[in-house]
Amino acid sequence: SAVISQKPSRDICQRGTSLTIQCQVDSQVTMMFWYRQQPGQSLTLIATANQGSEATYESGFVIDKFPISRPNLTFSTLTVSNMSPEDSSIYLCSVEEGLDQQFFGPGTRLTVL
Amino acid sequence: GENVEQHPSTLSVQEGDSAVIKCTYSDSASNYFPWYKQELGKRPQLIIDIRSNVGEKKDQRIAVTLNKTAKHFSLHITETQPEDSAVYFCAASTGQAGTALIFGKGTTLSVSS
Numbered sequence: 233s234a235v236i237s238q239k240p241s242r243d244i245c246q247r248g249t250s251l252t253i254q255c256q257v258d259s260q261v262t263m264m265f266w267y268r269q270q271p272g273q274s275l276t277l278i279a280t281a282n283q284g285s286e287a288t289y290e291s292g293f294v295i296d297k298f299p300i301s302r303p304n305l306t307f308s309t310l311t312v313s314n315m316s317p318e319d320s321s322i323y324l325c326s327v328e329e330g331l332d333q334q335f336f337g338p339g340t341r342l343t344v345l
Numbered sequence: 346g347e348n349v350e351q352h353p354s355t356l357s358v359q360e361g362d363s364a365v366i367k368c369t370y371s372d373s374a375s376n377y378f379p380w381y382k383q384e385l386g387k388r389p390q391l392i393i394d395i396r397s398n399v400g401e402k403k404d405q406r407i408a409v410t411l412n413k414t415a416k417h418f419s420l421h422i423t424e425t426q427p428e429d430s431a432v433y434f435c436a437a438s439t440g441q442a443g444t445a446l447i448f449g450k451g452t453t454l455s456v457s458s
Binding site (some may be wrong): 288 | 346445448
């Protein structure tokens with residue numbers, strides 16, 4: 233399967249600031265997704281990152297808070313804007329390979345103080 | 346939208362026993378059902394999946410069954426080993442373009458030797 237990397241692996245940020253998380257894949261993929269996993273919880277889909285067009289957001293997530301870029305078929309970014317402690321979470325990107333199968337990046341652990 | 350319920354939330358078995366985890370979904374348009382294993386501090390790993398045109402799939406000690414009429418699917422692990430201890434998540438596709446996934450809340454499986 234594709235090798236997926238995320239940067240940063242972890243960060244501690246101050247309330248009110250923004251953080252951009254990068255997701256890089258070593259091969260071209262059509263579908264990329266962003267998920268959030270709060271401590272001890274399940275994974276929640278934030279949005280589908282569409283190449284060449286705006287991301288498709290799930291209910292409860294908005295572009296102003298979580299802007300997403302997808303400039304090409306190997307890269308995407310998720311920005312967490314105007315952060316509050318409630319945004320402390322692990323953020324994971326995933327890519328779809330083959331027939332529907334989805335593989336996850338290592339995650340970015342974000343702590344907001 | 347899709348909703349996925351997963352039971353039980355915790356499961357403790359003795360080494361060598363079988364473990365069964367059950368999930369139900371709400372959206373009849375869902376057609377792809379993967380299972381992920383997540384060890385502490387690691388990314389979710391795809392362990393097996395099933396599509397709506399198949400009723401059962403096996404891979405060594407792991408099997409998944411799907412009942413489309415009842416909208417439920419199950420993970421079966423036979424001859425459990427301590428290294429099977431982890432959190433297991435079921436998921437269902439949202440039915441939208443691409444395979445965005447909605448996850449169940451997870452089952453913490455503990456296998457004692």
